[in-house]
Every structure is written in structure tokens, then in C-alpha cells.
Amino acid sequence: MLVEFDLIQKAQQGDASAFNEIVSAYRRRIMGTISHVIGRPEDVEDVAQEVFIRLYFSLGQLRTPEVFEPWLYRLTVNASYDYLRKSRRRIESRMADLSEQQVMMADAVAGSRAQHDDSEKRRVRDTVQELLSAVSTEDRILLTLKEVEGLSLKELEKVYNVNENALKVRLFRARQRVIKKMKEVTGPSSLVAKDKEAS
Amino acid sequence: MEQGKSNDREAHLDELFRAYLEACPNPEPGANFMPNIWARIEAREVSTNWFGRVAKTLVTAALAASLILGMLISSLNQSSAFFNATFVEALRADHASTLEPLHLDRISQLEPE
Numbered sequence: 001m002l003v004e005f006d007l008i009q010k011a012q013q014g015d016a017s018a019f020n021e022i023v024s025a026y027r028r029r030i031m032g033t034i035s036h037v038i039g040r041p042e043d044v045e046d047v048a049q050e051v052f053i054r055l056y057f058s059l060g061q062l063r064t065p066e067v068f069e070p071w072l073y074r075l076t077v078n079a080s081y082d083y084l085r086k087s088r089r090r091i092e093s094r095m096a097d098l099s100e101q102q103v104m105m106a107d108a109v110a111g112s113r114a115q116h117d118d119s120e121k122r123r124v125r126d127t128v129q130e131l132l133s134a135v136s137t138e139d140r141i142l143l144t145l146k147e148v149e150g151l152s153l154k155e156l157e158k159v160y161n162v163n164e165n166a167l168k169v170r171l172f173r174a175r176q177r178v179i180k181k182m183k184e185v186t187g188p189s190s191l192v193a194k195d196k197e198a199s
Numbered sequence: 200m201e202q203g204k205s206n207d208r209e210a211h212l213d214e215l216f217r218a219y220l221e222a223c224p225n226p227e228p229g230a231n232f233m234p235n236i237w238a239r240i241e242a243r244e245v246s247t248n249w250f251g252r253v254a255k256t257l258v259t260a261a262l263a264a265s266l267i268l269g270m271l272i273s274s275l276n277q278s279s280a281f282f283n284a285t286f287v288e289a290l291r292a293d294h295a296s297t298l299e300p301l302h303l304d305r306i307s308q309l310e311p312e
Contacts, residue, residue: 049232
């Protein structure tokens with residue numbers, strides 16, 4: 001916990017400065033998570049503000065301060081989900097433009113991360129976002145939280161209120177869909193080439 | 200062979216996710232981050248209050264209308280003799296002529312001649 005329980009209780013009672021302190025403590029972490037989930041740096045601040053606004057209006061519903069962090073994560077997931085759902089059409093239209101060259105470039109970037117520059121980073125972001133568009137918005141967020149944010153299954157269990165096995169199944173299926181998409185985009189030839197290189 | 204390919208793909212995806220983590224910048228909140236949050240909270244509170252007021256007014260109006268209608272119906276019921284009468288009385292009033300006794304002296308009068 002980045003803040004004390006009594007600070008949360010003060011904010012629940014309408015203490016604006018306590019709320020400000022909570023926002024200051026969590027804003028970087030929340031913005032980081034949102035950045036990974038939505039992959040659009042220009043919209044991160046807007047979505048993060050939405051998370052804290054929702055926090056402000058629903059803080060009174062929080063009964064036990066112990067679950068504050070998973071609960072804040074849930075608000076973050078929901079706000080990101082709403083953002084992604086709104087921009088889904090835009091993302092889908094961009095998916096059609098995804099070329100094999102982009103994926104090959106991302107592949108190369110993943111292999112030699114020391115040579116990153118801004119445009120390559122952007123390509124990696126775009127590629128991963130495009131690959132993630134192969135799964136539903138819910139699974140896309142779940143996959144990002146697990147694989148990119150590095151949340152454990154226990155932590156995800158608290159965020160989603162779903163048992164671990166159900167999460168494992170969802171994650172496995174989502175990964176398979178993303179891999180299938182990756183195969184479609186790169187084609188079998190690149191995998192054969194990789195195999196040859198490996199042998 | 201197929202298992203090897205599958206593992207290779209899995210590893211490749213993990214690598215891509217790691218690259219993605221590094222490619223995503225850690226955005227710094229702008230100077231107006233907090234002021235903007237409060238401005239948006241106030242704006243939402245204003246709209247929530249406005250909707251609340253409208254909803255409250257509508258509920259009050261609906262309650263008043265149903266009260267007036269209720270009173271109107273009950274006063275109509277009280278003033279009407281038809282609604283106060285028993286079923287038999289109402290039936291008798293409606294079919295007075297058909298329920299009158301026949302005043303026959305003999306049963307043979309009913310028989311056709």
C-alpha cells in the first residue's frame with residue numbers, strides 16, 4: 001500500500017487534501033498501467049484522470065480499506081476498457097494496414113533492444129497493439145496486466161474476483177489467439193527461417 | 200518438431216511483450232493533472248445535481264398527479280348511486296320490466312290456444 005488506511009478513510013469522509021494525497025501517491029503507477037494497456041501515450045493522462053474521478057465518486061462504497069489497491073486496479077481496468085471500446089473501430093481499421101514488414105521490424109527490435117529509437121518503439125507499440133486486437137477487449141487487458149505489467153495470478157484474482165483456474169484458461173486462450181494472429185501476419189516462412197537459424 | 204515450433208512462438212511472444220514494456224514510456228503527469236481532475240469532478244457534480252433536481256421534480260409531479268387522480272376517482276365513486284348499490288339492486292334497476300311477476304291466474308293461460 002502506498003497510502004495509510006486512515007488517509008483513505010479521511011478521503012471517504014470528504015477530505016479533499018486526503019484525496020489529493022491518494023492521487024499523488026498512485027498517479028504514476030496508474031498512468032504506467034494505462035500506458036501499457038492502451039498503448040497510446042497521448043491519451044494516458046485523460047484515462048488516468050477518469051480513473052481518479054471514478055475513485056472520487058465511488059470511494060464511499062469501499063467498505064474495507066485493505067482491498068483499496070485491487071479495487072483501484074479494477075477502476076483502471078474499467079476505464080481502460082471503456083477507452084479501448086470507444087477506439088476499437090479506429091484500431092480495427094488500422095489493423096488492415098498492418099504489414100508483414102512492420103512485424104518483421106518489431107521482431108528485429110525485440111531481438112536487439114539496445115538499438116531502439118523512438119520510431120522503433122512506436123512500431124513495437126503499434127505491432128503489439130495490433131496483435132492484441134485479435135482478442136476481445138477484456139482479454140486484451142487481462143493479457144497486458146499479466147504479461148506486460150507482470151501481475152501475479154493471485155493479484156489478478158483479487159482484481160477480477162474470478163478464481164485462478166478460470167483466469168489461467170482465459171489467459172491461455174488469449175495467448176493462443178495472439179500467437180495465431182502473429183502467425184497469420186508473419187506467415188509460416190518466418191518461423192521456418194527462425195527454426196533454421198536456431199538449428 | 201511441432202512442439203519446438205510452439206515453444207519458439209511462445210518465447211517469441213514473451214520477447215515481444217518485454218520489448219513492448221520498454222517501448223511504452225512512463226508518462227509523467229502534467230502540471231494541470233490535479234486541477235483538471237477537480238474541474239472534471241465539479242462539472243460532473245453540477246450535471247449530476249441538475250439531473251437530480253429534474254428527477255426530483257418529475258417524481259414530485261407524478262406523485263401529485265396520482266394523488267389528485269386518486270382523490271377524483273374516490274369522490275366519483277362516493278357520489279354515484281350505481282356504484283354504491285348491491286349487485287342485486289343494480290340488476291333489478293336495470294331489468295325491472297323483465298323481472299316483473301306475470302300475474303297469471305291459471306297455468307293454462309300459458310298454454311297456446
